Amino acid sequence: MTPPSSAPGGEARLALAAGLGCYLIWGFVPLAFQAIGRLGVGPWETLAHRTFWSIPAAGAFVLAAGQGRQVLAAFANRRVLGWLLLSSLLIATNWVVFIWAVNSGRLLETSLGYYINPLVNMAAGAILFRERIDRLGMVAMGFAGVGVVVQALALGHLPIVSLVLALSFGGYGVVRKQVQADAQTGLFIECLLMGLLGLAFVAWLQAQGEGHFAQSPATMAWLIASGPITAVPLVLFAWAARRMPLSAMGFMQFIAPTISFTIGLIQGEPFTPLRAVSFLFIWGGAAIFTYGAWLRGRRVAQAAAIAGG
Numbered sequence: 001m002t003p004p005s006s007a008p009g010g011e012a013r014l015a016l017a018a019g020l021g022c023y024l025i026w027g028f029v030p031l032a033f034q035a036i037g038r039l040g041v042g043p044w045e046t047l048a049h050r051t052f053w054s055i056p057a058a059g060a061f062v063l064a065a066g067q068g069r070q071v072l073a074a075f076a077n078r079r080v081l082g083w084l085l086l087s088s089l090l091i092a093t094n095w096v097v098f099i100w101a102v103n104s105g106r107l108l109e110t111s112l113g114y115y116i117n118p119l120v121n122m123a124a125g126a127i128l129f130r131e132r133i134d135r136l137g138m139v140a141m142g143f144a145g146v147g148v149v150v151q152a153l154a155l156g157h158l159p160i161v162s163l164v165l166a167l168s169f170g171g172y173g174v175v176r177k178q179v180q181a182d183a184q185t186g187l188f189i190e191c192l193l194m195g196l197l198g199l200a201f202v203a204w205l206q207a208q209g210e211g212h213f214a215q216s217p218a219t220m221a222w223l224i225a226s227g228p229i230t231a232v233p234l235v236l237f238a239w240a241a242r243r244m245p246l247s248a249m250g251f252m253q254f255i256a257p258t259i260s261f262t263i264g265l266i267q268g269e270p271f272t273p274l275r276a277v278s279f280l281f282i283w284g285g286a287a288i289f290t291y292g293a294w295l296r297g298r299r300v301a302q303a304a305a306i307a308g309g
Helices: 010-038 043-052 054-064 068-076 078-102 107-129 135-155 160-176 183-207 217-241 246-252 255-266 273-308
Strands: none
Touching: 010 043, 010 078, 010 217, 010 246, 010 255, 043 054, 043 078, 043 183, 043 217, 054 068, 054 183, 054 217, 068 078, 068 183, 078 107, 078 160, 078 183, 107 135, 107 160, 107 255, 107 273, 135 160, 135 273, 183 217, 246 273
């Protein structure tokens, strides 16, 4: 019998499942960090555990991919190590702001950040890599810009949480494009760089009597689980992104913020008419972005079919 992954369309189905899996995890992950927050653990302590307990999970993926030598080569390359240090700082910023926001009644702001993130990536591609933005892309970014302005009016200030999340994750993507290492290798080294600092911080907190790791079995279990919760979707995303059309990934990346947005509404976060207008503009920009990605994917498929015919 032919293994499922080698059957016609088998890898495509696995990639679709991996993509859906990573975005579903990211959509519901605020609930995990809210559970940790309710146990009294602060954002910085949560971040420290999150990074440290990601090391075993990320290391397991490196071993499974047979990339041990690549890890050693990366540590011997100062340029690669420098880029990964910068990417670690950016993703750590993203994570600690996210953890703080979901425990401060700002889930709607986090969802806004991840809605505009693809459009930030598009702008970064044009500015830094001279990638061409078509008319649909310009319209999508225009809609998102109006949405951010209206959101600022609704909040009475700039949506700082949304912008920090979008820019830090966008910057992370830009930096990782410069790294000559596979996704699993890069993630493992990032986890090591952040996790060892996190371990030192946790040890200091415990010595001061301010740590929460040993306060209860539930706290211990949640903090350890924060590692795999972090590493698994990142690896699923990297695996799926290399095997799926851009149009499909462009659509699926809005699953996570939609789930977070729904959770925020259910939890009773303020959603004024003006805030609703801002999200309508953001959703409009996301829809135009997705349609543009679908058109580009269709053109590429048609060109490949003509070339192959």
